[in-house]
Amino acid sequence: xxxxxxxxxxxxxxxxxxxxxxxxxxxxxxxxxxxxxxxxxxxxxxxxxxxxxxxxxxxxxxxxxxxxxxxxxxxxxxxxxxxxxxxxxxxxxxxxxxxxxxxxxxxxxxxxxxxxxxxxxxxxxxxxxxx
Numbered sequence: 001x002x003x004x005x006x007x008x009x010x011x012x013x014x015x016x017x018x019x020x021x022x023x024x025x026x027x028x029x030x031x032x033x034x035x036x037x038x039x040x041x042x043x044x045x046x047x048x049x050x051x052x053x054x055x056x057x058x059x060x061x062x063x064x065x066x067x068x069x070x071x072x073x074x075x076x077x078x079x080x081x082x083x084x085x086x087x088x089x090x091x092x093x094x095x096x097x098x099x100x101x102x103x104x105x106x107x108x109x110x111x112x113x114x115x116x117x118x119x120x121x122x123x124x125x126x127x128x129x130x131x
Contacts, residue, residue: 032124036124036126037124038111039121045061047059051128054097056072056087056109057096058070060093066113067113069086070110070112071083105128109125109126
């Protein structure tokens with residue numbers, strides 16, 4: 001009986017800790033899928049990361065005059081920092097080159113557009129070097 005009560009208390013604390021971590025914006029690699037593309041659910045905008053050449057390919061599929069953006073940051077196991085890099089598309093199909101990327105790192109990125117139903121695609125992560 002006593003062990004069961006301790007186990008329940010430990011489970012409650014662990015569950016509370018996970019909820020607090022989720023609310024505080026702490027993220028891990030397991031929370032983001034590993035892939036080199038992201039798109040809004042209605043295909044209003046999309047982005048593909050090209051690790052050979054360090055560039056993003058951005059599509060803005062909604063002809064509303066509002067640009068699509070790609071937002072990215074260097075990935076960390078506990079990603080508590082904001083997406084501090086933002087680039088704007090220059091048309092319906094844009095190539096956005098990012099020079100001097102740290103080849104030993106991974107990036108988290110997503111696409112965002114006012115034309116998307118859900119405003120943004122899912123956050124994904126990928127190695128900068130593509131390996």
